Amino acid sequence: MLKYILKRLLMALATLWVISTLTFVLMHALPNDPFTDPKLKPEVRQALRVKYGLDKPLSEQYVIYMKNLLKGDLGTSIKYPGRSVSDIIAESFPKSFALGWRALIIAVIFGMLLGIIAALNHQKTLDYLSIFIAIIGVSIPSIILGPILAYFFGVKLGWFPVTVDKSEISLFLPSLTLAMSSLATISRLMRTTTLEVLGQDYISTAKAKGLSKTQIVLKHVLRNAVMPIITILGPLFAALITGSIVVEKIFAVAGLGEYFVSTITEQDYPMIMGITIFYAALIILSILVVDIMYGFIDPRLRISGKGGE
Amino acid sequence: MLKRFWAMSLVLVMVFAIALTACSKSDDNQTVGEAQQNTNNEDTKEEYQGEKVLDYYLSSEPQTLDPQQMWGQPDIMVENMFMEGLMRFGKDDSSLEPGVAKGYTYDEASNTYTFELREDAKWEDGTPITADDFFFAWRLAVDTAAPYSFLITDYIEGAADYAAYDKASFLAEKDAAFANLSEEEQAARIEAMADDELKQYNAKKDELWSQVKAVAEGSNIKITLSIPAPYFPSLTAFAVYTPAREDFYKEKSAKNKYGIEAEGLLANGPWKVEEWVHKDYFKLVKNENYWNKDNINIDVINLKIVNEVETRTNLLKTGALDGSAIQSKDVPDFEDMATLEELNLQPMINRSDFSVFYIDFNHFDNPIIQNKNIRKALMYAMDRTSFVEKINIGDEPALAFVPKVFPGLEKTFREENGMELFKDNDKEKAKEYLEAGLKELGLTELPPLDMLIGDSDIDQKVGEKFQADWNEIGITVNLVPLPWGERLTRLQKGDFAMSSSGWGPDYPDAMTFLELFESVNPNNNGQYNNPEYDKLIKAAKNEKDAKKRIQYLYDAEKMLMEDAVIVPQYFRNVHFTFKKYVTGVVIRGVGATTDFYWADIDMAAKAAEKK
Numbered sequence: 049m050l051k052y053i054l055k056r057l058l059m060a061l062a063t064l065w066v067i068s069t070l071t072f073v074l075m076h077a078l079p080n081d082p083f084t085d086p087k088l089k090p091e092v093r094q095a096l097r098v099k100y101g102l103d104k105p106l107s108e109q110y111v112i113y114m115k116n117l118l119k120g121d122l123g124t125s126i127k128y129p130g131r132s133v134s135d136i137i138a139e140s141f142p143k144s145f146a147l148g149w150r151a152l153i154i155a156v157i158f159g160m161l162l163g164i165i166a167a168l169n170h171q172k173t174l175d176y177l178s179i180f181i182a183i184i185g186v187s188i189p190s191i192i193l194g195p196i197l198a199y200f201f202g203v204k205l206g207w208f209p210v211t212v213d214k215s216e217i218s219l220f221l222p223s224l225t226l227a228m229s230s231l232a233t234i235s236r237l238m239r240t241t242t243l244e245v246l247g248q249d250y251i252s253t254a255k256a257k258g259l260s261k262t263q264i265v266l267k268h269v270l271r272n273a274v275m276p277i278i279t280i281l282g283p284l285f286a287a288l289i290t291g292s293i294v295v296e297k298i299f300a301v302a303g304l305g306e307y308f309v310s311t312i313t314e315q316d317y318p319m320i321m322g323i324t325i326f327y328a329a330l331i332i333l334s335i336l337v338v339d340i341m342y343g344f345i346d347p348r349l350r351i352s353g354k355g356g357e
Numbered sequence: 358m359l360k361r362f363w364a365m366s367l368v369l370v371m372v373f374a375i376a377l378t379a380c381s382k383s384d385d386n387q388t389v390g391e392a393q394q395n396t397n398n399e400d401t402k403e404e405y406q407g408e409k410v411l412d413y414y415l416s417s418e419p420q421t422l423d424p425q426q427m428w429g430q431p432d433i434m435v436e437n438m439f440m441e442g443l444m445r446f447g448k449d450d451s452s453l454e455p456g457v458a459k460g461y462t463y464d465e466a467s468n469t470y471t472f473e474l475r476e477d478a479k480w481e482d483g484t485p486i487t488a489d490d491f492f493f494a495w496r497l498a499v500d501t502a503a504p505y506s507f508l509i510t511d512y513i514e515g516a517a518d519y520a521a522y523d524k525a526s527f528l529a530e531k532d533a534a535f536a537n538l539s540e541e542e543q544a545a546r547i548e549a550m551a552d553d554e555l556k557q558y559n560a561k562k563d564e565l566w567s568q569v570k571a572v573a574e575g576s577n578i579k580i581t582l583s584i585p586a587p588y589f590p591s592l593t594a595f596a597v598y599t600p601a602r603e604d605f606y607k608e609k610s611a612k613n614k615y616g617i618e619a620e621g622l623l624a625n626g627p628w629k630v631e632e633w634v635h636k637d638y639f640k641l642v643k644n645e646n647y648w649n650k651d652n653i654n655i656d657v658i659n660l661k662i663v664n665e666v667e668t669r670t671n672l673l674k675t676g677a678l679d680g681s682a683i684q685s686k687d688v689p690d691f692e693d694m695a696t697l698e699e700l701n702l703q704p705m706i707n708r709s710d711f712s713v714f715y716i717d718f719n720h721f722d723n724p725i726i727q728n729k730n731i732r733k734a735l736m737y738a739m740d741r742t743s744f745v746e747k748i749n750i751g752d753e754p755a756l757a758f759v760p761k762v763f764p765g766l767e768k769t770f771r772e773e774n775g776m777e778l779f780k781d782n783d784k785e786k787a788k789e790y791l792e793a794g795l796k797e798l799g800l801t802e803l804p805p806l807d808m809l810i811g812d813s814d815i816d817q818k819v820g821e822k823f824q825a826d827w828n829e830i831g832i833t834v835n836l837v838p839l840p841w842g843e844r845l846t847r848l849q850k851g852d853f854a855m856s857s858s859g860w861g862p863d864y865p866d867a868m869t870f871l872e873l874f875e876s877v878n879p880n881n882n883g884q885y886n887n888p889e890y891d892k893l894i895k896a897a898k899n900e901k902d903a904k905k906r907i908q909y910l911y912d913a914e915k916m917l918m919e920d921a922v923i924v925p926q927y928f929r930n931v932h933f934t935f936k937k938y939v940t941g942v943v944i945r946g947v948g949a950t951t952d953f954y955w956a957d958i959d960m961a962a963k964a965a966e967k968k
Contacts, residue, residue: 080842080845080846084841084842084846087863089504089879090879091502092507095501095502128617129423129426130613130615130616130617131635139635195667198671203675206675210668210671210672210675211668211677297664297665298668299668300662300665302635302636315842
């Protein structure tokens with residue numbers, strides 16, 4: 049197991065290197081530089097280019113960047129002069145994370161619940177109702193859902209603050225908005241796999257043995273139906289905790305999500321690199337964790353020692 | 358924590374049920390709210406004696422709060438709260454209020470301004486502000502080639518020479534051969550400067566700085582200008598001219614905190630920054646060491662950082678903000694008295710933000726667009742009046758270049774030089790110009806023209822409106838939407854026929870607009886090159902007599918319109934509204950655009966509304 053994890057970690061490093069190199073090349077292929085602004089006089093622009101080392105040849109910039117990266121130095125932001133990229137990430141990530149883990153819990157619990165209820169009531173009213181909710185969840189993007197929730201529960205009813213502040217309650221609407229599409233995805237997936245499991249021979253055996261419905265669902269169905277959910281949990285986790293530009297804008301969250309877009313339009317090179325590497329590392333890590341988790345949930349995989357079937 | 362979160366989730370499930378079944382329930386809620394309001398009113402009244410708290414917002418995270426380095430909003434708006442220069446921005450666009458200086462005198466013969474520093478001006482920690490704090494800050498701005506350092510180097514005598522002298526100049530002076538080296542060799546040589554050379558260089562720099570004509574004389578600062586600039590005192594209200602204390606700067610810079618964290622800010626203005634949570638919020642509190650603190654009413658300013666306009670509107674509606682800018686799309690909503698009454702808002706403030714939007718032309722390698730009659734045909738065919746009624750609601754048609762209400766000599770520039778320098782929507786005249794133009798070009802029909810525009814929905818709508826106007830007189834214009842960076846690159850390379858452009862002022866003088874079309878100006882994208890125009894701008898820059906000077910500027914603007922060098926589209930207006938309990942907020946077009954210096958809050962009324 050340890051050997052396997054080590055191997056995967058080495059591969060992760062290689063992947064990170066490829067991703068960062070690609071990002072470096074691509075972002076420098078964009079026209080202009082961060083100082084493309086008519087309000088900056090040409091002398092000032094030149095001075096800034098020199099200050100950030102952008103006057104050097106690209107290959108030299110790459111070597112400098114990679115050397116610093118190996119030392120764990122992500123550089124300083126260009127848009128926010130003087131502020132280090134790692135500080136910015138360290139400051140804003142917890143705010144996205146606070147929403148993300150809540151969203152994930154909402155999505156997983158309610159998604160699975162909805163899926164199981166639907167499957168157990170196959171082609172009955174409850175099934176259709178849960179399909180309906182799932183379709184709404186998938187088809188209404190957060191850019192629509194967020195403002196509706198904010199307006200209805202925040203402005204009209206006044207139950208929740210319309211932006212995130214220091215209070216716990218203010219995290220609710222954005223977490224829910226963030227969770228909705230994942231919730232829907234999970235519920236559909238859960239419904240399908242539960243139906244599949246319900247048709248298996250061992251369920252009939254269990255029934256024949258005279259187990260109660262609750263016992264069957266809890267002991268046999270759930271454990272087998274949950275595997276595909278765990279597969280998508282890794283990337284989902286990474287996606288949710290790194291924040292969403294839409295949700296963060298609507299609810300004025302000082303999170304990481306906005307940087308994924310704004311740093312590119314601002315051509316804040318060190319920030320683009322830092323954010324990309326951070327996100328990539330998170331995804332790689334969460335996939336790795338999920339792969340390891342497989343082994344604990346499904347003993348067959350533990351014995352064979354493979355990453356997945 | 359987790360428990361409460363789950364409780365909330367349960368609430369949500371219930372909420373859905375309620376929402377689906379009975380929406381009429383909300384009426385009951387309101388009455389409950391009102392009953393609570395009455396009971397709470399009395400016991401909260403006591404607290405108002407305490408603090409006056411303003412809840413406002415910033416539309417984005419400031420890039421930096423280092424006053425010397427900043428160059429955009431909202432940085433300048435915050436800076437104006439915690440910093441103060443020799444003078445302060447006044448209650449309107451052209452007036453000034455005393456700041457660290459009690460006032461100034463001007464000696465025309467020597468073109469020298471003398472600012473008298475007040476004795477009671479202090480930093481937030483109680484130490485007095487000295488002339489050296491100013492000089493240190495100005496030198497710092499020039500040394501670091503700060504974006505707005507040109508407000509120093511272009512005006513103070515000797516500052517440009519100081520700025521221009523760099524290590525290369527030093528080495529070239531020392532060794533004539535240096536100039537013959539290649540760029541890389543020069544760079545390497547500079548890199549390899551010996552210690553004693555650096556010492557000599559620094560000595561030379563110090564010597565040049567001592568020749569800069571900004572000197573302390575008793576409690577006065579005397580500044581001699583290199584050019585006549587009747588608006589110079591107002592420049593001293595800008596961020597780049599505010600003081601910085603050397604020991605504080607050095608201490609905080611060493612820790613990499615200066616200007617980027619609350620602890621790296623040293624206030625000398627009406628408020629000081631107590632908390633700065635990046636991208637989230639600011640908390641400013643009254644500066645007890647501010648010389649004019651008795652006239653500052655607001656004790657605490659909370660600034661929430663909110664990008665989204667819709668979110669700001671929500672916050673305004675829920676009473677979490679005491680005021681907000683209103684985007685053009687929502688203007689009709691907020692013009693409705695019933696809405697204002699319901700939200701306890703004052704009628705909207707509607708004013709120019711001093712931005713002008715216009716069409717830039719290629720003046721150097723496009724024979725068709727270089728034809729003045731064609732440009733004038735484009736100019737006269739546009740119907741700006743219906744444009745501001747239907748598309749950009751709330752903005753104003755631009756029939757000149759310098760925006761409305763922008764200060765002139767005694768009145769506004771527009772009042773002095775004519776509100777309209779040409780006629781809007783004169784299709785007949787436009788057709789005449791078109792025919793004349795075609796004749797000169799020897800064409801029977803005008804080939805389609807390309808116009809670069811921005812890539813937003815609004816840019817597209819603006820473009821389409823004028824495209825339709827031009828189409829009416831038989832000119833086909835194709836819109837080319839491009840992202841900002843790309844458009845700018847093409848503009849700067851001159852790779853365009855027509856392009857939509859915009860400009861806002863850097864300082865409160867019409868020169869900031871009119872110098873754009875001087876042939877040497879780096880932002881003269883169309884490369885308009887008219888010796889007559891250059892002559893007017895140069896004359897204005899060297900004229901000491903204010904009346905004669907402004908006359909050159911009037912003439913320059915008339916020439917711009919007469920030649921249709923650019924074609925104005927519209928002047929942008931901004932709209933603000935504040936709660937009825939907030940008074941005295943100043944909205945201006947240059948510098949700090951929203952100013953709470955004279956503002957006051959009726960906290961009893963604010964608390965009453967919140968409940």
